[in-house]
Amino acid sequence: MSRFLSLLLPLLAASSLHAELTAEQQQVPLEQSPTDAKAAKIVLIAGTPSNKPGQHEYFAGCALLMEWLKAVPGVAPVMVAEGWPKNEAVLDGARSVLLFMDGGDKHSFLEPARWAKMQSLAKAGTGFVLLHQGVDCKPDRAADFKAMFGAAFQSDIGCRGHWDVDFTSIPTHPINSGVKPFPLLKDGWLYNLHFAEKGVTHLLQCAMPDSSRKNDAAKANAGRAETVAWSYDRPDGGRSFGFTGCDLHANWAEGNQRRLLLNGILWSAKLDVPSSGVSSETTPEQIAKNWDRKIFTPKAKQAAATK
Template identity: 40%
Template sequence: MSCRMATSAISCSTNKSHSPGDTPMFRLALLFLMAACSQVWAQARIPADLKIEESVDAKGKAKVLFIAGTTVFKPGEHDYIGGCRELMKSVAEGGKAAPVLALEWPTKAETWNDVASVVFFFDGAEKHQAVAKGRAAQIDALVKKGAGLVQLHQTADYPEAFTEKAVSWSGGAWKKGIGKRAHWVETFKDFPQHPVFTGVGAFTIDDGWLWNIKFVDGMKGVTPLLRTVDPKKKDDPKADAAIIAWAYERPAGGRSVTFTGGHLHKSLEDPNYRRFLTNAILWSAEKVTANAAASR
């Protein structure tokens, strides 16, 4: 057995001429090594030119902190770093925001200074970065100061012990036991009156949706943004269109937007989809205007 380190992963191969034999101990060692290799394969390649926790001049702009996970599901899927890089370009284009990127979680205390909004794009559930190592207290303090929060894809899924806290931050959370998830293509063309849809036209995306969300009591402060119907129930007149994106204005101040899609990186090539996400981030930072959204 040999493992060869590549730029972003380890590849494994077997060589029978050097094998100690097909013994239980050898097979066990082989399984452990293969597991280790697969874990490395799950790590995203960190671009050499990636600027991490860079100090920015946010004078007159909203400082937006993007927190990206460093794993990938498959090439082009759950590409947290790539997705954050693209959205950072878009929010910066209008001159309203100064984006900063952190991987997994900020390591510098000053990264949190003067943050107007935080964007989560990483794994959810038990791997959720915001609830690890007491980090929830950091986010709780930030939102209580009125900072914005944007949750993309799996970050709407919190461990059950944090569900109520997550609901207080963003107006809703995916909860195991009642929440549902599946993958299908949807076209969005009818939008409610809301600033996040400034300049947004119809778009079609293939995505993995999380729905059947636990919302704040009475949906108070929640504005549904995007809805979709499970294709298996398209012909059912009683089927409800599930909310898969929503905005939330907290009672004490501060805005949040959650979009439970975001599975495929290529979706960002659609200018209307990209504009919707850009607007959502800027709105959460209270900087969206008719001319603020990226035009690309």
């Protein structure tokens, strides 16, 4: 091989790795294993581009979480883009794996070999954190999701949509440490989930508009506060945490949401959660970074503008 080709091939490989990323996103370190072998590895897996700008900003959300986790002593976050690691070895030894991506038939980890890897992580006691649409799955996967994540969204009883919510009561749990009652505006929610029979603790509940109840099972519970965040002590000894919000990227500005998610990550990894919760800071400029490149047809642009 010529010297020119020997220099070019690594560059081509790097270009292929980041082919779908913006120039800004390419500056974010991906799949870099911790240099401190004693640090708790937390793997953050961001899904591929989805929805309109400002929603489903999986990459940007994971990049923010990575920066906040870097400030937690003894924690080593590793970020993965495009739904699954190019090198699965980055998952080995993870204390927890966060999945922030589209659900249903778009799940990136249900291909047989990947699912086998997920099962091996579960057997090793690895924690899981599942955000937003990740809890949505095909009917034949519902039992698997309840066993691994503690909950599954199914259209037989489940409902979804975008509206304001208000969390007026915060139960006592390590994940809720330091979390105060707070509202979230214009976010997207999935609720009326199928939960595992044992091991689930309901962490955040709120009223949902009765107009959002589109099936008989949901209508039968009109007025009931619905669970959108939960913890799950798995039978295999691992821990899982879920939150169906995080649709609207702007809501990372809400400190209580950040504290909830960061606490949940530590709890899922079996790390101590500070009594006042994990603190974090951000700015509008930081929230505006690393958004996905999303291309709209004129019709789609018009529809987005009217929402």
